[in-house]
Amino acid sequence: MPLLRIQLDTDRNTARRVVDLHRRGGTHPESRAAAEAEVWRKGHTPAAAPIFVGITNGEPVRLIYDVEVYPAVTR
Incomplete structure (x- = not known):
């Protein structure tokens, strides 16, 4: 399955909490x-x-997630 990389804006405190x-x-x-x-x-x-x-x-700090997605269906 393909992966989609997602970046979410956040603040440094939240980023530290998520990493911890x-x-x-x-x-x-x-x-x-x-x-x-x-x-x-x-x-x-x-x-x-x-x-x-x-x-x-960098600024702004972003959380990075990889999400497995279903492949697109083409006709």
């Missing part, structure tokens, strides 16, 4: 839901839960 949760084996439900919503907004259907990849190092 991920390192402890947890998840950040709000950002995962936002990543899934972004996939739908782009016209794709998620095939699995978003996977946290990391954060950007």
